[in-house]
Amino acid sequence: MPTPTYVAIAKQVMTGTQATITFSAIPSTYTDLVVLGSVRTDRASTVDYLKIRFNGASVDTNLTGRFIYGDGATATSSTAAYAQVARVDAASNTSNTFSNVEIYIPNYLGSTYKPISSSGVAEDNSTTGYDQASASLFSDTTAISSISLVNLFGSFVSGTRFDLYGIKNS
Amino acid sequence: MPAGATYEPIATSSPTSVGTVDFSSLGSYTDIRIVIFTRQAAGSATDIRIRFNSDTGTNYSFTELYGTGAAAASASTSNASYIAAGLTRNVANIWNATTVDIFNYAGATNKTVLTTDASESNGSGYVWRKVGLWRSTSAITTITVSLNSGNFATGTTISLYGIKAA
Numbered sequence: 001m002p003t004p005t006y007v008a009i010a011k012q013v014m015t016g017t018q019a020t021i022t023f024s025a026i027p028s029t030y031t032d033l034v035v036l037g038s039v040r041t042d043r044a045s046t047v048d049y050l051k052i053r054f055n056g057a058s059v060d061t062n063l064t065g066r067f068i069y070g071d072g073a074t075a076t077s078s079t080a081a082y083a084q085v086a087r088v089d090a091a092s093n094t095s096n097t098f099s100n101v102e103i104y105i106p107n108y109l110g111s112t113y114k115p116i117s118s119s120g121v122a123e124d125n126s127t128t129g130y131d132q133a134s135a136s137l138f139s140d141t142t143a144i145s146s147i148s149l150v151n152l153f154g155s156f157v158s159g160t161r162f163d164l165y166g167i168k169n170s
Numbered sequence: 171m172p173a174g175a176t177y178e179p180i181a182t183s184s185p186t187s188v189g190t191v192d193f194s195s196l197g198s199y200t201d202i203r204i205v206i207f208t209r210q211a212a213g214s215a216t217d218i219r220i221r222f223n224s225d226t227g228t229n230y231s232f233t234e235l236y237g238t239g240a241a242a243a244s245a246s247t248s249n250a251s252y253i254a255a256g257l258t259r260n261v262a263n264i265w266n267a268t269t270v271d272i273f274n275y276a277g278a279t280n281k282t283v284l285t286t287d288a289s290e291s292n293g294s295g296y297v298w299r300k301v302g303l304w305r306s307t308s309a310i311t312t313i314t315v316s317l318n319s320g321n322f323a324t325g326t327t328i329s330l331y332g333i334k335a336a
Contacts (some may be wrong), residue, residue, distance in 0.1 A: 004175035005272035005331065011303030031329065064292040068237025070212025075244070077297075081290060104286075106207040106267050112325065115207075115267035115295075133237075135297040137264070169205070169329035170179035 002115050005168045006034070014170020016044055021156065023164045024056075024146040026108075030166030032129040035147065037101035037162045039120075043090040043154030046128035050086045050101060052116065053148040054138055061137040068134035083136035084154075090154055094124035098106065105144065114138040177203075180330040185213075189314040190326055199332030202275050202313070206325040208266035210260040210317060213297065217318040219252035220302070222271060222310045226251050232283075232302040239295065248332075253302035256287030258317065264291040265325075275310040 007030070012021040025035070033087040041048040053060065060082035067084060088099040099122040105114060116136040123129040138144070149162060180202070183191045196202065210216055221230070228249040234245045247254070256268045267288045270336045275281060283302035304310075315328050322328075 004177065005179050008176035015232040027250060031327070041285065053317075066237065066239040066290045066295045066297055067234065068242045068297050075235070075237075076196055077239055077241035077242040079239040091293055091303070104205075104269060106205060106328065107265070110263055110325075113207065113263040114286055115265050115290065116287055117267040118271065118300075133235075133265070133288075133297050133299050137290040137292055139263075139292055141263075150333060166260060167177075167331075169182040169327065169331075 007034045009164045009166050012162045014092065014156050014158050016158055018154045019155045020148055022146060022148045024058060026145055026147065027061045027166065028109055028143065031169045032109065032167040033105040033168050034167060035103040035162055035166040038098045039088040039089045039101055039160050040098045040157050041088060041151045041154030041156065042149065044092060045090045046092045047087050047130065048090040048154045049152035049169045050088050050102060050138065051150050051152060052083045052085050053150065054144050055085065055142060055146055063136065065133055065134055065136040067134035069130055071077050072129050074085035083116060083138070085134050087122055087130040088120060089122045092131055093128060094126060098126045106115065108144040111141045114144060121164065174237050176334040178332045180326055180332050182329040185322045186324050187321055189321045191210040192312060193313045193330055194311065196311060197332050200274065201285065201333040202272045203331045203333060204270040204315065205329045206315065207264045207265055207327040208258055209323045210258045211323040212260050212320040213293060213320040215257050216320055217254045218256040218258055218268060219318060220255050220283065221252050221314040222304050223312055224314065225306065229305045232300050234298060234300040237298055242283045253283055254300065255285040255291065256298055257296065257318040259289065261291050264289065272310065278307050280307065280309060281306050
């Protein structure tokens with residue numbers, strides 16, 4: 001009988017406005033990590049940009065991103081000097097609407113640079129929906145022991161939630 | 171009341187000096203996910219390819235959406251002999267994060283596959299999403315993951331997981 005994996009490690013549920021959330025002391029007992037998010041920010045706009053950082057960093061050192069997104073009218077690809085993992089709902093989007101985000105980090109304990117695959121969707125029955133897929137890179141050979149999520153502009157609002165899972169292969 | 175455990179590890183391969191990995195004994199699940207952490211050992215960029223049941227006929231197709239960082243594009247390939255899950259390169263320290271989801275793999279319908287592939291190298295790279303089809307009503311009993319050319323770099327891991335519905 002195989003061992004179950006996709007183990008819930010921790011959750012962060014916002015009860016007020018918060019600029020940064022951090023998962024620290026991540027166990028070194030898994031192969032990969034997954035972060036699932038339900039996200040909205042207080043930026044006075046119809047979009048904000050979710051970023052990921054690692055190991056306690058407060059700046060985007062050694063992080064780059066490349067992504068493709070569709071807004072319902074056009075598809076665009078671009079890059080960033082940070083790890084932009086998703087476009088997410090902000091204050092001008094339809095109320096009570098939160099973006100869905102999935103971030104996959106394989107081999108987080110490895111001694112190689114760390115690739116990050118992510119996707120995020122933001123749909124609000126208006127003209128400002130987004131579907132984004134991102135490839136990010138953490139150019140650091142250190143094992144990942146903590147994950148921080150922050151927005152380019154706004155803070156997370158109450159109701160935002162992130163869940164961290166560990167995946168262990170056979 | 172929670173259902174039984176799901177998302178179970180089936181098998182992992184850490185290939186060295188080969189460009190093809192076969193998985194059999196898939197177990198009894200609803201869906202299968204493959205997680206590929208790889209780069210090419212040498213040579214030019216090459217496809218990561220998926221085949222089922224050793225079928226090398228032209229029974230596959232796929233439609234892709236991708237971005238290079240400068241341009242977004244979409245393309246499709248019909249009557250292929252594989253599903254392209256991604257593109258890997260021989261760039262030091264740059265590894266692909268690739269997932270392949272195979273839905274209803276034991277069913278009696280044609281098999282649908284969703285892949286995501288991420289490769290960013292601080293100056294070049296791409297992000298990919300693909301939907302693939304294997305036009306066969308046979309249950310999938312073996313999965314082949316291969317490179318179009320060259321070998322998987324040492325450090326590659328290819329892991330299979332089984333996902334069971336309630």
